[in-house]
Structure formats: structure tokens, C-alpha cells
Amino acid sequence: MDGIRQRETEPDPGLVVLSVNGERRETGSSTLEEMVRELGYGDARIATAVNGEFVAAGARAACRLQAGDRVEIVAPRQGG
Amino acid sequence: MNVIHKTRQATDDLSVYGVEVGSRLLLGTSQYPSPAILNAAVQASGTSVVTVSLRREAARGGAQGFFEMVQSWGVRILPNTAGCRSPKEAITTAQMARELFDTTWVKLEVIANDDTLQPDLFGLVEAAAELSSQGFDVFPYTTEDLGAAERLMAAGCQVLMPWGAPIGTGKGLANPYALRTMRNYFPGVPLVVDAGMGAPSHAAYAMELGYDAVLLNTAVAKAGDPVRMAEAFGSAVRAGRSAFVSGLMEPREMAEPSTPVAGTPFFDLTT
Numbered sequence: 001m002d003g004i005r006q007r008e009t010e011p012d013p014g015l016v017v018l019s020v021n022g023e024r025r026e027t028g029s030s031t032l033e034e035m036v037r038e039l040g041y042g043d044a045r046i047a048t049a050v051n052g053e054f055v056a057a058g059a060r061a062a063c064r065l066q067a068g069d070r071v072e073i074v075a076p077r078q079g080g
Numbered sequence: 081m082n083v084i085h086k087t088r089q090a091t092d093d094l095s096v097y098g099v100e101v102g103s104r105l106l107l108g109t110s111q112y113p114s115p116a117i118l119n120a121a122v123q124a125s126g127t128s129v130v131t132v133s134l135r136r137e138a139a140r141g142g143a144q145g146f147f148e149m150v151q152s153w154g155v156r157i158l159p160n161t162a163g164c165r166s167p168k169e170a171i172t173t174a175q176m177a178r179e180l181f182d183t184t185w186v187k188l189e190v191i192a193n194d195d196t197l198q199p200d201l202f203g204l205v206e207a208a209a210e211l212s213s214q215g216f217d218v219f220p221y222t223t224e225d226l227g228a229a230e231r232l233m234a235a236g237c238q239v240l241m242p243w244g245a246p247i248g249t250g251k252g253l254a255n256p257y258a259l260r261t262m263r264n265y266f267p268g269v270p271l272v273v274d275a276g277m278g279a280p281s282h283a284a285y286a287m288e289l290g291y292d293a294v295l296l297n298t299a300v301a302k303a304g305d306p307v308r309m310a311e312a313f314g315s316a317v318r319a320g321r322s323a324f325v326s327g328l329m330e331p332r333e334m335a336e337p338s339t340p341v342a343g344t345p346f347f348d349l350t351t
Contacts, residue, residue, distance in 0.1 A: 021136040045147055046137055047176035052168060054175035072136065074176055075143035076150070078118070079133025079160045080108030080247070080275075080297030 018069040033060035035071065046075050092325060094292050096239050096270050097185070097217040099156065102128040104287065105317040106158065106272065107310070108297020115149060117306050122153055125310035129156045131187055131295065134177055158219060160187040165200070167207035174211050186211060187241070187274075187295075189221045197247040201228040205235055212236025221274050224258035226265055233269070240269060241295065244286060245276025248298050252282035256289065263290045280309075280316030287320025288328065 015026040020039070029035035032048060032055055048055045049072040055063050065071070094101045107127040112118035122130060132150060137143060150157060159177035164170040167190060174186045190207055192200035199222050208218045212235055220232050224242045232240060242262060245251035253259055254276065263271060270293070273286040277296040286294050294317060303309035341347075 041137070044137070045144055045180060047134065047180045049172050049176060052172055054172050054179075056179060072176075074134040074180070075137035076147040076180055077133045077135040077143060078108075078110040078112070078146060079131050079162055080110045 016065055016067050016069075018065060018067060018071060020071045021073055027065070030064060031061055032063035032065060032071065035065060036060060036073065039073070041073065044075070046073050048073055092321070094270065096219075101156070101293070103314070103317070104293040104321055105283070105314050106131065106274075106293055106295035107300065107313075108295070109146075109150070110297055111301035112306055113301075115146070118301075119149055120307045121300055121310040122155070124307045124314070125300070126314040127155060129158050131158045131160050131297070132181065133160050133162050134173065134180055156185065157181045157183050158185050158187050159183065160221075161189045161207075163191065164189060165191055165203075167203045167210065170203070170207040171210055174207075174216060175214075178216065184215055184217045185219065186216050187219045187221060199223060199243070201225060204228070205231045208232050208237055209235035219272070224255060224262050226262060229262065229266065238270070239272060240266065241272040241274035243275045244273045244282065244294075245278075247275040249276055250278025250299055251276055252278055253285055253289075256285070259286070259291070260289055277313075280312045283313055284316040284320035284323070287317055288323045290324050293317070 015028055017024065017026050019025065027035055027038060029038050032050060036048065048060060050063060051070050094104055103126050105125055105127050106129040107122060107125050108131045109118055112121060130150065130153065159181050161170040161173040164173055170188060170190050177186060178184060188204060188208055188211065190200045190203035192198050201222065204220055204222060205228065208220050211218050218237050219239050219241055220237050221241050222228055222232060229240050242259060245254040271291050272293045272295050273291050274295040277283050277294060277299045279299065283294045283296065296313065300306050300310045300313060
């Protein structure tokens with residue numbers, strides 16, 4: 001029961017627990033810009049939203065992450 | 081003679097949101113067997129507008145390669161909001177798409193039902209109004225409902241995209257009567273039949289009804305030979321358009337000889 005064990009584990013106080021693209025993640029990044037770089041996207045062509053709200057590329061550095069935030073990182077994909 | 085075609089301009093260019101669109105076939109980019117086949121199919125179709133989407137970035141690299149391929153085509157990009165189930169999701173998706181693809185165009189989908197993938201017309205109107213106010217050029221995926229169509233236009237839409245049949249079914253025009261009514265009701269509005277096409281004849285039929293363009297994906301991508309099918313749809317759309325502009329003959333109840341009766345040999349009026 002990994003889930004229970006995870007819940008019993010004290011999270012690192014230096015890390016923020018949030019979700020990225022629907023998956024739980026602990027991060028030391030304090031802003032969306034840092035998180036995008038932490039995940040290795042660098043200058044890749046991506047777009048972002050936090051808690052359902054669009055965050056423009058130019059606003060990522062000012063977007064502070066908090067526990068429980070839901071981060072979406074999307075890229076171009078085939079579509080109909 | 082068809083009443084609608086008399087109101088058309090002398091030139092046959094399709095103008096949407098102030099942009100001249102060369103081809104009246106709008107093509108989706110999904111579900112092709114390979115990137116190479118997608119690339120060849122787009123070229124063979126002659127399309128000038130392709131639809132794309134955005135999805136969660138799971139693996140870096142592939143998405144960027146796809147975007148570079150799309151750019152190489154030199155066509156207009158129409159990002160969709162496929163899979164969105166609320167106006168809020170669709171609006172945020174459209175905002176992300178505008179930044180990613182650097183276009184104000186958006187194919188707006190707000191889906192109501194998993195089985196039919198039919199549009200949520202109430203959510204669609206709400207999202208269209210908000211996006212229009214934010215400067216988007218909205219291409220709404222809608223039904224033939226005239227009331228919803230009027231609401232969409234009041235919300236700022238300058239083009240309407242009623243479904244032919246549910247997405248991915250390939251059934252063609254499920255309700256030609258309603259599509260014909262819509263065409264006649266909005267003679268000056270660019271109308272695009274979106275979704276449900278299965279065969280080039282379906283696309284030709286939509287164009288013969290006076291629709292300005294058709295948008296399809298699966299019928300080409302899932303064909304045995306997608307490249308040749310793309311070419312077939314391109315031909316069908318051009319044929320249907322030419323037929324509509326030419327003016328189709330009125331059907332008749334009784335047979336009438338096409339060869340002149342006068343001068344028929346062995347025909348004797350004295351007997």
C-alpha cells in the first residue's frame with residue numbers, strides 16, 4: 001500500500017507538493033518558471049496553466065507556486 | 081437555379097476573418113500511420129488550413145518536431161480545443177493555443193457527451209463570447225441548430241461549423257435537410273461542415289449544398305492509402321464547389337429524352 005505509506009511520510013519541509021499534468025510531484029521550485037526549467041523544458045515550445053488559469057510565458061517568473069497547485073504543461077500535438 | 085449562388089461574389093475565394101483561404105478542404109493532422117504519411121497527405125490534399133491540438137507534454141522532442149513540420153507546410157494553423165468539457169477548460173486551452181501557435185484562430189469545441197461527442201451548445205456560446213471579447217477568431221464546432229447559430233454569431237463568430245455526423249463516424253451528412261436549411265438561413269455566412277465525413281462523395285455533397293468548405297480528419301488518416309485519399313478529398317471538394325457555383329439542374333419526376341426528338345428516324349407522323 002504505497003499510498004498509505006506515502007501519506008505517513010512527512011514531506012520535506014523545503015519542498016512543495018503539487019500536481020504536474022495530473023501527477024503528484026514534490027518540487028523545490030518556487031515559481032512556475034523555475035519548475036519549467038527543473039523539468040527540463042528550457043526553451044521548448046510549451047504553454048502553461050495553473051489551477052485552470054492560463055499563465056503566459058512572460059508571467060511564469062512571477063507565478064509563485066503553492067502546495068496543492070495544479071500545473072499544466074502542454075505542447076503542440078496532432079489534432080482533428 | 082439555386083438562389084444562394086447568385087448572392088456569391090464573382091470571385092470564388094473563401095474569406096474567413098479577413099483571410100483569403102485558398103483551398104476549401106480543411107484537414108486534420110491526427111491518427112496518421114506516420115509523420116511521413118501525414119506530411120505527404122497534407123501536400124496531396126492541397127489544403128491551406130490544418131487543425132492541430134495541444135496536449136500534456138509527456139516526452140520532450142516529438143512535439144517540437146511536429147510543430148516544425150506544420151510550419152514547413154506554409155498553411156494556416158487552426159488549433160482546436162478538443163476534449164474540453166466546460167467553457168472554462170476551452171477558454172484556457174484556447175489561450176494556451178494562441179501562445180503556442182501564434183494565431184488568434186481557434187476551432188472551439190465544448191463537448192457535451194462521450195458517446196456522440198456532440199457540442200454542448202450552451203457552453204459553446206458562453207466560451208465563444210468570452211474568446212471573441214479577448215480577440216480570438218472563433219470557429220465553433222456546432223450543430224445545425226439555428227437558434228444556437230444565431231447566438232454564436234451574436235457572440236462574435238463570423239463562421240459556423242455544423243457537424244455532418246458525429247466525430248469519427250464517417251457517416252457523411254446525417255441530416256441533409258437541416259444542413260440545407262442552415263445554408264439557406266445564413267446565405268452570407270461562411271459555413272463549414274465539420275466532422276462525420278467518410279467518403280469523398282460526402283464532402284462533394286456538402287459542397288453541392290452550398291457549404292463553403294469541409295473539415296475532416298479520420299476519413300483521410302484511416303484510409304488504406306491516406307495520401308491518395310487526401311488527393312481524392314481535394315478533388316471532391318473542388319468538384320462539389322464547381323457544381324454548386326454552376327447551378328445544379330432541378331430534378332424531374334418524369335423521363336425526358338436528352339437526344340432531340342425531332343428528326344428521329346423511322347418516326348412517321350402520318351400513321
